[in-house]
Amino acid sequence: MLQIDHLTTADAKVSLDDVSFLFEAGNIYTILGRTGAGKTELLRALMGLNPLTDGEVKLDKENITKRPIRDRNMSLVYQQFINYPHLSVLDNVAFPLRRQGKKKAQAQALASTMLGTVGLGDFLHRRPSQLSGGQQQRVALARAMVKQSSILMLDEPLANLDYKLREQLREEFPRLVSDNEESVILYTTTEPREAMELGNTMIVMHDGKIIASGAPADLFANPPTKDTASVISDPPISFISGFVSNKTLYFGEGQIAPSDGLQLPPDGPVTIALRPNAIERGGDFSAKIGLSEFSGSQTIIHLDFAFGRAIMMVDGIEAFNSGDDLRISIQAEQMMLFAPDGRNITIRDNQDG
Amino acid sequence: MNKFYHTLKTIFLLGWSIFVVFPFLWALSTSFKDANAITSGATYIPWVDFEPSTQGWTSLFTTGSRGINIIGPFIDSAAVTLIASLVSLILGTLAAYGLSRFEYRLGFVKNADITFFFISQRIMPPIVLAIPFFLMLKELGALDTIFGLVLVYVALLLPIAVWVMTDFFAGIPKELDEMAMTDGCTPIGAFFRVILPNSVPGLVVAGMFCLIFGWNDFFFAFTLTFTETQLLPVSIVSLNSSVTPWWSLSAFALISVAPLALVAVVVERYMSRGTMSGAIR
Amino acid sequence: MAKIVLENLGHSYLPNPKGEHDFALKPVNLTWQDGKTYALLGPSGCGKTTMLNIISGLVPPSHGRLLFDDQDVTKVPTSARNIAQVFQFPVIYSTKTVRQNLAFPLECRGMAPAKIKQRVAEVATLLDLDYALDMPARKLSADQKQLISLGRGLVREDVSAILLDEPLTVIDPQMKFMLRRKLREINRQTGMTMILVTHDQSEAMSFADEIVVMKDGLLQQSGTPEELFSRPQNDFVGYFIGSPPMNMITLEPNLGLLCTAALNLTKPLPLESNATVYQMGIRPEHIVMAAKETNSIGMGKIIKIEHLGVDGIVTLELPTGVVIKAKTRKHTEMNVGNTMGISVCDEDALLYIDGTLSSSSR
């Protein structure tokens, strides 16, 4: 169990601002945030690599804020594929075990088993520079896991890999870390899909703060704030401004009355958030097609309204001409509403949508 | 590239090569001359222009009044240069690593200022230090000894080692040290176990520079040694001021510059591989 | 602008290539039309960069010819090829302002200053860089610098094609989407041929009119995104295009039919075939799941549900232990352990013989 209280740092670029959280052992936490949100800084602060100006780190109730890095019982995998260039793959993984005082033979045996788990059993005596990027990252992962430390941290470990390698490692990830099931696993990423796929709990960071946390599916369905909604939506969520007056929601030429799928807040300005699935073809609204892109079995259409821009997805593959007009409808039950201060003020009657 | 540029380039390279080689060839030719060949004006090719003689070379290894002993100065020079380079390299590497990885603060003095302090020693003209060094070594009883010169040369070479190694370490990702520490190393352990084994190119380049500047120094050797310890540059200059014939002088010069010419081969290898890019900026 | 033809074009970095393995790019024939967008897609080391370097003139090919508008440019140097290129890392003239950067290619060509001014203004408007024209180019962000690189190609009137070498790599994830859109818009507005090199299949799919998939120096398939998605010519394309990859289910020959115990789907056994491996390829997007067995071709137990936001990926175990993945938007209504009825359109189940799409499925 890892507890952090009021972590604050003063780095030149991105600093943590009063971050508190309780991490339970045996869980995988994915930390989602854009570049510069403070994800890396959080991991580095936990590791003791970045100095704290305030706050405490407690591991199993013991305050480790001042403990030297080598005694923290944590491991970290970097975004860049960093291994010891002068050591063989086997010695790379045996390195931390040797530092723990294990005998050479024992360390190498454990290292070799771990390398087998990550699928590098045939590469024990190569140098890291002779491996591909994906394999190098597997070495780094093996070295981090072999220690069986209480905290395993991975800082955007797949960001520098080719698309398909990324997909493959993501797929294998649960199996790869199964050896460390007693540990707290922290995994940072900028990709919402990766965060949702890999984490039991998802933590959203923005501007050096944790702005939301919870089960990935819940967070996605009910993001507590506008910033959260924007960070966890891929393809991007579209925001348009509107206002509620006399039990009707007005935006541009459109208006929506309350329904089962969407209750309306009191009168005043609101921000309407539209995910691609909130827009469907055919209906009352006229939109101009900005651009259409093909993505897997879907077509992504960038729409220009009189009152803003939005993105919709159409199943199947269809050619749309830029500049054409398209009739669309907006699904109230998929719409989300945010108050001017960014709070989610969406209320639905049937809470499963 | 068009033909004009190409021709221009070839002429330039050829011209410069001749300029570079010329003094060596001249010295080589002169070293085989005798008094006759010298005084009859400039001549170049043995057997054609003049009758070669080996007295220039033999005189270097002859002891006694007719000879010049080159072996003693050669050993002294080698000893001083190697010891001073090694000490500077060790101290300089440690300091450079510290400066590239930790934050030091002494009042308003920070890392950049300390680095500047090291490197700025090169600005100091030798003459500023010569007299005090003289008096200091005299107090220590180290005047005219190898130890005394090593002491002075360390001050001379340390800035070079710090300069090259600071830039080299700046090119090694910090994450490597951090990783070593998360893997259970102390900061000192991380340096010796992880950073040092990966620093060979930087160490070679820094070492080469130390050797070059150490071997080639004249002024301190000139002012701080007399008879007991004598380095090559000083001996040749003292030959120069006496009435030593050109043939001995030339042979002597060629022998004393030969060892470092080999260094050029090593330096070229590192330069071409691009491993020096981090080491020099 | 021009039509680009690769005629039996291949390259080996060795002086005397012996076998197939010695080629970084095995000879290919391709024709690229004027004004469209193309993507060269493949894993690292697949030969896509070699192909790009041949087109840009950086690497002279060891075999074949390269034609721009039917003119042989195989031996023409880069500077005379009328191409423009945007690199992975932004390349700008750091001592110049944005305006001077954009004007540079025209100055090199000796264009009249008044004309240069006009062209630069036009392109700056197109790129939304008007406001930054007098700023030093080095002060802009990475995505703006990429636009400047692009702009240096756009100002020229003689450009046959713009080559884009993984131009989105160093761009912030949030800006990638915008920059990709901008690239597409510029293609639509100017009709400039664009060739993108990438390892990211989603980037290629959303950007290009036509995609060239490569692996180990060999062309795998060239076609529209739709073709690559619905009719991958071999198992590699099925794997590489689409996420998750195409499901491949092994079929056994039986009484003139190819069938599997996992699903109630058969394909006729091709005559005179001496192939060893028969597989059925089904896209995860083409699998429809229903709670009831109606019209289904089989049953599968849900062993994993991955929430990816709007979409979800459902992993199903079929009766014989075969595991397949399906992509759906209805994942929020499903639970692990449920048994689902599976249906697939016959035309979406493709037959692969020894890894190659059978002619009957084309």
Add this chain to the structure above:
Amino acid sequence: MLSSKHFFLLPALLTLVAIILFPLLFTVRVSFSSWDVFQSGLDFIGGRNYVRVFEDDRFWQSLQRLSLLSIISVSLQYTLGFALALAVWKQVRGGRLLRVLFLIPMMTTPVVMSVIWRTVFHESLGPVNDILSVFGVGPVPWLSSAMGAFISVLIVEVWQWTPFMFLLLLAGLVSLPKEPYLAAAIDGAGTWRTFWQVTFPLMAPITIGALIIRLIEASKIMDTVYVLTSGGPGTATETSSYYIYIRGLRDFQIGYSAALSLVYLVIMVISLTIIAKLLLRMLVGRDE
């Protein structure tokens, strides 16, 4: 408490301070004394030595001469070194041999080579005048005329130290990225434009470093002068270091030479700082 970070820095720092600090402080103290051949020891005469420095025309002339010599020689070294580096940067036949050859002069001992150069420039027996006579150029008084001696020193300096520039600049060129060159070729830039718009700006940081280092080293020039011309004829090639050497170790005016040294050191530090700032502004631009 001696933490590990001090383990790294302190040995070198203390060594350097120990070796340098005493001489420096001692020099400061001596500069306020009248220590010379007749009166050895540390008396106190106030700033008299400093007043004398400011009235010593020979010193200021030597400083001017030094500035002229180092600026001309460093500019030549830079231009030639850059040209050589560019010439062997791309594949040239025998490239490696040329590179090694071009590096050799900086490996040689300046005083030793000066001994050779003296014979080369010898008015009646040296090869230079012999070769010039073939072209009908009369015997040039290389080492015995003011102009000739200055040029001789310049030639020797260029021979000796152009390789150093060559080394730094070639090491820089080798590590340059390829893309900017391809971009320039695509933009239609010729050799000349490519050099000024791509190579030169990319090399700016290395240029600054190399120029500063060479200026520092060149300002200390003394060995070559000592052997080649002994500062002569007259004072034609007398540089500051050499002049201070004459006052200090030949005339044994220890006190006065200490004052000269310190004035000289201050002037060097200030002018090199200004030059560095100027170069930075010229080559990299006003901002970072």
